[in-house]
Amino acid sequence: xxxxxxxxxxxxxxxxxxxxxxxxxxxxxxxxxxxxxxxxxxxxxxxxxxxxxxxxxxxxxxxxxxxxxxxxxxxxxxxxxxxxxxxxxxxxxxxxxxxxxxxxxxxxxxxxxxxxxxxxxxxxxxxxxxxxxxxxxxxxxxxxxxxxxxxxxxxxxxxxxxxxxxxxxxxxxxxxxxxxxxxxxxxxxxxxxxxxxxxxxxxxxxxxxxxxxxxxxxxxxxxxxxxxxxxxxxxxxxxxxxxxxxxxxxxxxxxxxxxxxxxxxxxxxxxxxxxxxxxxxxxxxxxxxxxxxxxxxxxxxxxx
Amino acid sequence: xxxxxxxxxxxxxxxxxxxxxxxxxxxxxxxxxxxxxxxxxxxxxxxxxxxxxxxxxxxxxxxxxxxxxxxxxxxxxxxxxxxxxxxxxxxxxxxxxxxxxxxxxxxxxxxxxxxxxxxxxxxxxxxxxxxxxxxxxxxxxxxxxxxxxxxxxxxxxxxxxxxxxxxxxxxxxxxxxxxxxxxxxxxxxxxxxxxxxxxxxxxxxxxxxxxxxxxxxxxxxxxxxxxxxxxxxxxxxxxxxxxxxxxxxxxxxxxxxxxxxxxxxxxxxxxxxxxxxxxxxxxxxxxxxxxxxxxxxxxxxxxx
Numbered sequence: 361x362x363x364x365x366x367x368x369x370x371x372x373x374x375x376x377x378x379x380x381x382x383x384x385x386x387x388x389x390x391x392x393x394x395x396x397x398x399x400x401x402x403x404x405x406x407x408x409x410x411x412x413x414x415x416x417x418x419x420x421x422x423x424x425x426x427x428x429x430x431x432x433x434x435x436x437x438x439x440x441x442x443x444x445x446x447x448x449x450x451x452x453x454x455x456x457x458x459x460x461x462x463x464x465x466x467x468x469x470x471x472x473x474x475x476x477x478x479x480x481x482x483x484x485x486x487x488x489x490x491x492x493x494x495x496x497x498x499x500x501x502x503x504x505x506x507x508x509x510x511x512x513x514x515x516x517x518x519x520x521x522x523x524x525x526x527x528x529x530x531x532x533x534x535x536x537x538x539x540x541x542x543x544x545x546x547x548x549x550x551x552x553x554x555x556x557x558x559x560x561x562x563x564x565x566x567x568x569x570x571x572x573x574x575x576x577x578x579x580x581x582x583x584x585x586x587x588x589x590x591x592x593x594x595x596x597x598x599x600x601x602x603x604x605x606x607x608x609x610x611x612x613x614x615x616x617x618x619x620x621x622x623x624x625x626x627x628x629x630x631x632x633x634x635x636x637x638x639x640x641x642x643x644x645x646x647x648x649x650x651x652x653x654x655x656x657x658x659x660x661x662x663x664x
Numbered sequence: 665x666x667x668x669x670x671x672x673x674x675x676x677x678x679x680x681x682x683x684x685x686x687x688x689x690x691x692x693x694x695x696x697x698x699x700x701x702x703x704x705x706x707x708x709x710x711x712x713x714x715x716x717x718x719x720x721x722x723x724x725x726x727x728x729x730x731x732x733x734x735x736x737x738x739x740x741x742x743x744x745x746x747x748x749x750x751x752x753x754x755x756x757x758x759x760x761x762x763x764x765x766x767x768x769x770x771x772x773x774x775x776x777x778x779x780x781x782x783x784x785x786x787x788x789x790x791x792x793x794x795x796x797x798x799x800x801x802x803x804x805x806x807x808x809x810x811x812x813x814x815x816x817x818x819x820x821x822x823x824x825x826x827x828x829x830x831x832x833x834x835x836x837x838x839x840x841x842x843x844x845x846x847x848x849x850x851x852x853x854x855x856x857x858x859x860x861x862x863x864x865x866x867x868x869x870x871x872x873x874x875x876x877x878x879x880x881x882x883x884x885x886x887x888x889x890x891x892x893x894x895x896x897x898x899x900x901x902x903x904x905x906x907x908x909x910x911x912x913x914x915x916x917x918x919x920x921x922x923x924x925x926x927x928x929x930x931x932x933x934x935x936x937x938x939x940x941x942x943x944x945x946x947x948x949x950x951x952x953x954x955x956x957x958x959x960x961x962x963x964x965x966x967x968x
Contacts, residue, residue, distance in 0.1 A: 377845075446845035447845070541681075541750035541751070542887075542888060542889075542890070543868075543886065544886045544887060544888040545888055548888075562869065564847075565866065565869040565870075566869075566881075566883070568883075568886060574959075575886050575960055576960065576961075576963070577870075577883035577886065577960050577961055578961075578963075579870070579872075579881035579883065582847065582848045582872060582879050582881065583846075583848060584846060584848040584849055584852075585846075586846070613963070613964050616962075616963040616964070617963055617964060617966050619963070620963055650966065651965075654963075654965055655878075656879055656880065656881050657880075657881055657882075657961055657963075658920075659880070659882075659917070659920040659921055659923070659924055659958075659961075660917050660920070660921060661955075661958055662921050662954065
């Protein structure tokens with residue numbers, strides 16, 4: 361099954377306590393599609409400028425990612441600069457140069473419009489709605505967003521959340537969007553809008569997945585070395601959606617496994633800067649870490 | 665099997681966004697022993713003043729807690745005042761009146777000295793060492809501490825950590841004690857001191873249990889209503905040690921089940937002020953929530 365992702369392809373300049381990456385490959389669609397490509401066919405929609413090197417496009421294509429939806433227009437590629445302190449859960453944005461992203465008008469190639477799986481990465485919710493109108497009959501649509509859209513376009517965002525199956529956002533964003541400090545209550549409010557599931561990302565504390573009736577809690581993998589958390593959320597979403605597209609199993613059980621695969625992919629991604637770890641990742645490592653998650657979380661039932 | 669706990673019995677004045685409890689029953693030994701008493705025999709060592717009402721002693725005795733180690737000396741009972749904001753993970757201490765705690769000299773009654781399970785709740789590490797020297801041949805000793813002792817008596821504390829089997833502390837305390845931001849590295853350093861296991865409490869994010877070779881991650885139960893987090897850590901430790909003493913099973917599997925029972929007890933405790941929830945808790949509710957933890961965390965293995 362094939363997945364379409366709409367989001368950003370970017371240059372990132374990232375500082376962490378462990379080093380610095382300057383003008384490295386980044387962007388939500390890049391992280392998502394690379395991660396998902398380990399499990400399924402992925403097609404990407406994004407925009408870059410004239411300065412975007414062929415080598416990065418070749419990397420995506422070598423991972424069998426369909427880049428026919430990657431627009432190249434006059435101007436410079438979107439550039440994000442950020443810094444992480446020892447608390448690697450939260451980035452401090454130093455600079456955002458939207459550049460060509462200001463003129464981004466997502467246009468799905470005809471071959472993308474029958475996609476069964478669609479991921480709307482964090483972009484303007486009005487653009488997310490435009491994309492939704494271009495796909496014919498997706499089996500599953502998920503979306504992300506960020507604090508900026510929650511405060512600047514809450515109504516447009518609400519409309520998106522009402523029209524997707526799964527919302528995948530950070531803990532702080534769930535609280536901000538609902539104005540509710542208690543996460544379980546915040547989750548119920550978001551689900552009540554119409555989406556069926558909410559996946560709450562909590563950085564090093566893992567993930568909670570809510571439906572109206574169920575909750576699933578997955579820890580993050582305890583890491584001795586976290587070099588760069590950039591892209592962890594999109595890498596998580598890529599593994600999650602990739603596994604779902606691979607199996608087509610949208611039962612609670614299948615979704616829980618997908619959450620673990622997403623967590624596995626995110627745990628690898630933070631081991632190096634940019635997509636460097638993804639570039640040398642092998643599928644048997646993914647399988648092995650899935651088993652480690654099982655060992656990390658399992659306990660025996662009792663009757664006392 | 666019987667457990668001895670040495671800690672505080674206190675009056676608490678607690679404010680949360682959901683209400684206020686004034687001069688209510690509190691203290692680490694109170695929370696611990698009440699929680700543990702659902703699983704095993706518990707004997708308590710602590711000190712109170714002349715103002716401590718018989719009704720509270722009767723409550724403990726009604727839960728079959730041995731209070732022959734509860735000293736009553738001239739003066740007023742230890743009194744802690746704190747406030748929680750909407751972020752219920754962290755208390756702000758408003759006032760601490762040590763009162764009789766300043767003269768506390770833990771003295772184990774003869775009948776306590778053959779205890780197989782010993783919990784050194786958060787008190788002066790020098791006193792914790794004195795208690796350790798009074799028990800003959802415990803099967804398992806665990807301890808807690810707090811930021812105040814980490815900064816004021818790091819050497820005395822280190823000696824305690826070297827002489828117990830399990831250290832149970834908060835995430836921030838593990839980082840503070842080691843000066844290491846990465847929690848996995850901090851855990852390795854603490855275990856290297858000589859204790860066999862480290863249990864790291866992370867509030868609403870659950871618990872990690874480390875040995876030199878293994879890690880176990882347990883989520884906290886996602887709660888729609890958290891009224892008062894006071895005592896959650898000691899209630900956790902009480903359920904944990906209580907279950908271990910009940911089964912005598914100190915294998916990795918047994919310890920993981922104990923972590924879940926600890927988490928179950930803590931999840932009930934935060935549902936009401938002081939020990940009010942514990943007072944009306946029934947064992948079948950504990951069993952039922954253990955099953956809910958299983959449902960919350962389980963996922964199927966895969967071969968992809």
